[in-house]
Amino acid sequence: MSKVDLSVKIGSLEIKNPVMLASGTVGYGNEISEFTDLNKLGGIVTKSLSLKPRKGNPPQRIVETPAGMLNAIGLANVGVEAFIKDKIPFLKQYNVPLICNIAASTVEEYVECVKILKDEEVIAAFEINVSCPNVKEGGLIFGNDVKSVARITELVRAETSKPIIMKLSPNVSNISDFAKVAQDGGADAVSAINTLVGTAFNIYTRKPKIHNITGGLSGPAIKPVALAKVLEISRNVDIPIIGIGGIMDWKDVVEFIIAGASAIQIGTLNFIDPSASGKIIKQLEDYCAKMGIDKLSDLTASYNLD
Amino acid sequence: MLLVQAPIEDTIELDHSIFLLKVHSPEITSIIKPGQFLNIRITDKPYPLLRRPFSACDVDGEHLMLMFNVMGEGTSILAHKPKGAPVDILGPLGNGFNLEDDYDTAVVVGGGMGAAPFPFLQRVLKGKKEILTFIGGRTHKDIITYGMENLQTATDNGSEGLKGNVIDLLNEKLDLLKSKKIKIFACGPAPMFKALKVFCNEHKFNCEVSTECAMACGFGLCQGCPIESAKDEGKYHLVCKDGPVFNINDVVI
Numbered sequence: 001m002s003k004v005d006l007s008v009k010i011g012s013l014e015i016k017n018p019v020m021l022a023s024g025t026v027g028y029g030n031e032i033s034e035f036t037d038l039n040k041l042g043g044i045v046t047k048s049l050s051l052k053p054r055k056g057n058p059p060q061r062i063v064e065t066p067a068g069m070l071n072a073i074g075l076a077n078v079g080v081e082a083f084i085k086d087k088i089p090f091l092k093q094y095n096v097p098l099i100c101n102i103a104a105s106t107v108e109e110y111v112e113c114v115k116i117l118k119d120e121e122v123i124a125a126f127e128i129n130v131s132c133p134n135v136k137e138g139g140l141i142f143g144n145d146v147k148s149v150a151r152i153t154e155l156v157r158a159e160t161s162k163p164i165i166m167k168l169s170p171n172v173s174n175i176s177d178f179a180k181v182a183q184d185g186g187a188d189a190v191s192a193i194n195t196l197v198g199t200a201f202n203i204y205t206r207k208p209k210i211h212n213i214t215g216g217l218s219g220p221a222i223k224p225v226a227l228a229k230v231l232e233i234s235r236n237v238d239i240p241i242i243g244i245g246g247i248m249d250w251k252d253v254v255e256f257i258i259a260g261a262s263a264i265q266i267g268t269l270n271f272i273d274p275s276a277s278g279k280i281i282k283q284l285e286d287y288c289a290k291m292g293i294d295k296l297s298d299l300t301a302s303y304n305l306d
Numbered sequence: 307m308l309l310v311q312a313p314i315e316d317t318i319e320l321d322h323s324i325f326l327l328k329v330h331s332p333e334i335t336s337i338i339k340p341g342q343f344l345n346i347r348i349t350d351k352p353y354p355l356l357r358r359p360f361s362a363c364d365v366d367g368e369h370l371m372l373m374f375n376v377m378g379e380g381t382s383i384l385a386h387k388p389k390g391a392p393v394d395i396l397g398p399l400g401n402g403f404n405l406e407d408d409y410d411t412a413v414v415v416g417g418g419m420g421a422a423p424f425p426f427l428q429r430v431l432k433g434k435k436e437i438l439t440f441i442g443g444r445t446h447k448d449i450i451t452y453g454m455e456n457l458q459t460a461t462d463n464g465s466e467g468l469k470g471n472v473i474d475l476l477n478e479k480l481d482l483l484k485s486k487k488i489k490i491f492a493c494g495p496a497p498m499f500k501a502l503k504v505f506c507n508e509h510k511f512n513c514e515v516s517t518e519c520a521m522a523c524g525f526g527l528c529q530g531c532p533i534e535s536a537k538d539e540g541k542y543h544l545v546c547k548d549g550p551v552f553n554i555n556d557v558v559i
Contacts, residue, residue, distance in 0.1 A: 024529075031526045034307055047529070055540060062520050062530035067352040069522060073529045076542070220352040248352065271523035272347060272357060274396075275309055 004288040005295045006281070008042070008262050010240045011188025013125050013163040015042040015097055015263065018296065019253070019281050022244055022267035023048055023101035023127060023167070024073065028087040029094070035274035038094045040281060042263055046083070048103035048129050051113055053079035063200055063209040068219030068246070069268060070198050072212030075103050075132060080116050088122055097124035099165065103132055107148070111155050118160040125162055128152060128187075131169030131194035132216075143169035143194070149178050153185030163188040165242060168229075170222075171197050175229045176236035183239045191242035191265065192233060193226045219268045220246040227259045234260025234301045249276075250283035260301040307399065307525060308333055311392035315369060317385065322447045323376045324419075325385045329393050332368040337398060340405065340427035341491075341516055341551045344372065344397035345524035346384065354380040356522050357396060359546075361423035361493075364453055370395075373422040373452070399524045400550045403427060403514055409489035411436040413511075415502065417472055417494025418448050423516055425453025427491060436486070440479075442472030442498070473501040484509065492516070492554070499559040506554055513554040519545040534558035 006017035020043035026032045027047055038044060056076025063070050078086065083100075091098050100123050104110040110128060117123055130152060131143035142148040149166065156164055166182040168175055170193035179190045195216025200209040208214075226245025233241050243261030247253055248269055256264045269276050288296055312331035320326055334344070345357040358380045364371035376382050387393070405412075405427070412435045414424045421441050428437055437455040446466035449459050459467030460475040468475050472494070476483065490513035492502055499515055506513040519531035524546045532542035533549065536558050543549060543557065 025527055027527055027529070035309060055542060056529065056532060058534075059532050060520050061532065062522050062528065064354065064356045067355060069356060071522075071528070071530060076529050076532070219355055268355075268522075271528050272355065273309075274523070274525075274527070 004285050004293065006285060006288070008297045010125070010165070010242065010263055011163045013097060013188065017042045017281050017284070018257065018261070018263035019277050019284070020045060020099070020242065020263055020265045021270060021277060022265035023129065025267045025270040028083070028091065030090050032270060032274050036277050038096045040278055041096050043097040043099050043124070045099040045101050045127055045265060047077050048075050048101045048132065049077055049080050049083050049113060049117075050075060050103050051080060051109050053077065053082060058211045060210050063215070065198070065200055065217065066221060068217050068221030070200060070210055070215035070217055071195070072210050072215035074212065080113050084117070084120060088120060092122050098122050099125045099127050101127040101129050101167070103129040107152055107155060110152050111159050114156050114159045118162060123162065125165060125188070126156065126160065127165040127167050127191060128156055129167050129194070131167055143178070144172060146177055146181055150181035150185050153182050153187050157186035165189045165191050167191045167194055169194050170225055170229050174232070176232045179233040179237045179239075183237045187239060189240040189242055189262070190233060190237070191244055193222070193229050193245050196222055196225060218246065220248050222246045223252060227255060230256060230261050231259045231303065250280045250287060253280060253284060254287060254299070257296070257299045258301075258303050260303070262297065262300050308397065310334060310395050312370065312395050314387055314389050314391050314393060316389065317387070320373075320450070320452060324450065325374055325376065326363065326452065327372045327374070327384065327393070329370050329372070329395070330368055331370050331395065334395060334397060335365045335368050335370050338362050338365060338370070339398070339402035340430050341402035341423055342398040342400050343524070343550060344370075344395050345399060346372070347394035347396070348380045348383050354383070357524060358384070359399075359518070359521060359524055361516070362398065362426050363422050364425040364429060366429070371425070373419070373450070375419050396524060400546060401548070403491055403516070403551050405431060407489050407512065409435065409487050409512065411438060411486040411488045413483060413488045413490045414439040414454070415472055415476065415490055415492040415494070416441045416450070417498040418443050419450070420492070420494030420498070420516075421450035421454070423493055424491070428453055428455050440472050440475050442475065442494070471501070472498060473505055476505060480509070483511070488512075490514070496559060499554070503554050503559060514551050515554050515559070516550050517545050517552060517557065517559070518550060521546050
């Protein structure tokens with residue numbers, strides 16, 4: 001069997017395979033390293049980092065829903081300074097592209113975070129979270145406004161030459177409008193989708209099941225939505241897409257790539273099977289070999305819509 | 307922390323939809339401590355999606371026992387898995403009880419299914435410490451007796467033991483408790499913890515509680531299970547990683 005080339009390019013970022021671990025589902029890498037060889041991954045995306053540490057929302061932060069889960073963690077994170085001091089030394093021992101996810105409540109704060117982090121050699125790229133549905137200020141307010149996304153992209157672009165990935169919200173009418181301004185603003189790629197806003201009620205107390213009232217829906221329930229969004233972006237912009245949303249196995253990965261993704265991120269699945277990503281990489285290789293695909297990147301946007 | 311497939315040896319219906327699942331897992335039983343928990347994947351289908359956390363109820367040689375009440379889809383599927391079927395276990399998780407403290411008598415306090423972690427604790431302490439057990443429930447149907455030493459009970463409706471709650475029972479035995487060098491190990495619902503905190507602080511009893519919170523991963527990835535620190539204002543601990551066992555005065559309950 002000939003060796004399959006799984007490597008893909010995300011702008012100037014070259015990764016050995018398309019499988020990344022999504023922000024907010026792997027912390028800063030240390031816990032999941034007990035189950036997954038981080039060196040084998042295409043990349044790992046940190047929990048969203050903000051300028052100052054954030055405590056996050058009170059419990060209950062999580063509830064299971066049919067084929068999915070709602071979360072409203074509230075961007076609990078250590079902040080950029082503690083990340084550099086306490087988390088980067090651990091991550092330095094691995095040879096895996098580290099992508100820093102940045103969240104902020106003002107446009108200036110995004111820029112400030114990137115400014116502080118950009119010279120850290122271990123950071124391969126930035127993913128800019130303009131789509132968190134679970135905080136009052138920032139997050140989705142930016143993600144719902146094309147002009148804000150354009151401005152944040154331009155300002156962050158001006159700050160660093162490292163690859164920039166804009167993480168887009170599905171909670172909009174036309175996600176490709178947002179992908180277009182990200183492209184025009186100089187982003188290397190977009191990642192799609194962040195979670196869908198949802199809620200759930202306790203029918204006996206009539207109270208929402210999570211403290212924040214609404215949360216972000218993830219898991220296999222959102223996969224068809226995510227695929228449609230990736231396809232929409234793929235048909236309207238040229239920069240690479242990182243597909244995210246309900247991936248549970250290698251077949252889901254292939255589906256995302258066919259729909260237009262150059263790479264993918266595994267999210268909720270990490271909670272259920274923290275060893276899944278390693279298996280998926282191997283199975284992708286087997287699929288390509290079986291299908292006679294020499295280069296996995298040839299599969300991107302290979303949909304047949306006729 | 308391991309991911310294992312442990313075959314079911316037996317499923318025993320204790321009483322009133324409370325089940326004891328016995329699996330064979332030498333990998334887990336050789337390292338697990340009382341108060342730690344396991345996160346169980348019920349099915350590889352998309353529903354129920356998330357793992358379900360269960361206390362290590364008991365460990366006997368290479369056998370691990372999990373106790374649970376059939377509450378919904380997940381526990382129902384688990385209760386009906388056939389003998390020999392593999393159970394997908396992630397664990398052991400969490401910190402467990404600190405059994406090494408300075409005490410002669412372990413006072414075990416459980417409310418309802420909160421009794422689940424204590425057969426294991428009692429098995430480990432047997433012969434080393436005196437054990438007194440106090441279990442409360444709404445009715446006699448909620449009283450778990452499996453693996454309990456020197457058991458005294460209380461029920462809200464008086465159908466078994468003292469009519470009242472488990473804290474009323476502790477108050478009734480106060481002279482006995484005060485005559486010994488005790489440490490309290492407790493697990494149960496939030497109202498029980500609140501009353502227990504008042505009771506322990508009034509009488510200066512050392513007490514550890516095993517807490518619970520909805521969680522997805524069970525080991526710190528999802529950040530879904532915060533519990534407020536009582537000592538460090540504005541800080542959350544994670545139930546899964548920093549707990550589930552805390553000193554009763556270290557957390558807001």
